[in-house]
Amino acid sequence: MPKLYRTREGTVSSVDVKTQLSTLGSETAPGPLLVPQGVKTLVSIIAAQCFNMGAATGYSALVRLEGPGLPQGPEVIGLGVGGVPVATGGNGVNRAIEIPLNIPVTSGNEILVFGEMVGTDVGSSEFVVTLVFA
Amino acid sequence: MSKTFTVEGDIATVDTRTLLTTQGSVSAPSSVIPSGVTKIDKIIVAASTEGLVAGAQSYFLRIGGNAVRNGEQVIAISACGFIAPQAGSDSSPQLMMANIYNDIDIAVAASDTLTIAVEGAGTDTGTGHAVVTLVFA
Numbered sequence: 407m408p409k410l411y412r413t414r415e416g417t418v419s420s421v422d423v424k425t426q427l428s429t430l431g432s433e434t435a436p437g438p439l440l441v442p443q444g445v446k447t448l449v450s451i452i453a454a455q456c457f458n459m460g461a462a463t464g465y466s467a468l469v470r471l472e473g474p475g476l477p478q479g480p481e482v483i484g485l486g487v488g489g490v491p492v493a494t495g496g497n498g499v500n501r502a503i504e505i506p507l508n509i510p511v512t513s514g515n516e517i518l519v520f521g522e523m524v525g526t527d528v529g530s531s532e533f534v535v536t537l538v539f540a
Numbered sequence: 541m542s543k544t545f546t547v548e549g550d551i552a553t554v555d556t557r558t559l560l561t562t563q564g565s566v567s568a569p570s571s572v573i574p575s576g577v578t579k580i581d582k583i584i585v586a587a588s589t590e591g592l593v594a595g596a597q598s599y600f601l602r603i604g605g606n607a608v609r610n611g612e613q614v615i616a617i618s619a620c621g622f623i624a625p626q627a628g629s630d631s632s633p634q635l636m637m638a639n640i641y642n643d644i645d646i647a648v649a650a651s652d653t654l655t656i657a658v659e660g661a662g663t664d665t666g667t668g669h670a671v672v673t674l675v676f677a
Contacts, residue, residue: 408579408647413614415598415661430614431600431659432555442610452641456619458596458663495625499588499636502616532662534598534616540645 407540409449410442414519415534418455421527424470424520427535438516441475445539448476448509448517452502452536455521457488459496460529464489468522469535475515481507488528502534511539542581543574543676547656551587551668554597554660560672571654573607574676580646581677586638587617587658587670591631595663596621601672602659607652615641617658622665638671648676 416427467485490496521533547560563569587599598619604612625631658670
């Protein structure tokens with residue numbers, strides 16, 4: 407079975423609030439992220455996030471996966487941390503990382519993808535998360 | 541045996557599917573899958589912004605076209621953020637070395653065509669640039 411790639415992105419603007427990633431750029435309503443037919447496993451995620459440097463503080467970033475497509479229940483994955491000493495003059499680029507996993511999935515069922523900022527509110531953070539199925 | 545295919549282009553704004561169709565001095569590289577190829581084995585990709593506008597955004601890659609057997613595949617590339625420096629100060633450059641995704645295993649059909657697009661999402665932080673290399677096997 408070749409691998410299949412499903413992606414969602416979104417903006418997380420509050421601390422300690424799980425925020426569903428439900429858009430895909432120009433696709434403002436791509437619909438539920440359903441586990442494709444014929445696959446059995448979430449073999450990895452490929453994800454990146456970065457914040458807008460809007461407040462002089464630091465944070466951590468989590469990806470949460472939930473929904474009936476995950477028979478073992480929710481999963482939470484640490485994606486990164488960040489901070490800036492002053493709120494005038496920060497910038498940065500984070501390349502996506504691939505995190506190998508081996509999580510069983512149920513075809514035809516939905517997986518909800520959330521981003522979450524924890525620690526101190528840094529303004530907002532942009533997340534993009536790809537689920538890799540096989 | 542591997543065969544590479546590279547395209548690049550500017551990403552002018554967020555929420556716009558931007559096709560990459562050029563390769564520097566080669567203005568129209570062929571996007572036909574070479575004969576004997578059955579899959580995309582690796583992807584080497586980078587995308588970032590100039591950082592001229594305050595905000596945070598992400599970039600992702602769309603691989604589509606008749607050659608992709610299981611439909612369009614969409615893969616995260618990067619995310620970046622920027623806030624304007626104080627007057628009289630300089631901002632550091634926005635640099636991203638390429639990501640290398642191994643064992644990507646996307647099924648393709650030889651002699652059909654690919655479309656490669658990169659798209660930004662979030663708050664526009666200025667014009668971006670993207671470069672994508674596919675390694676066929």
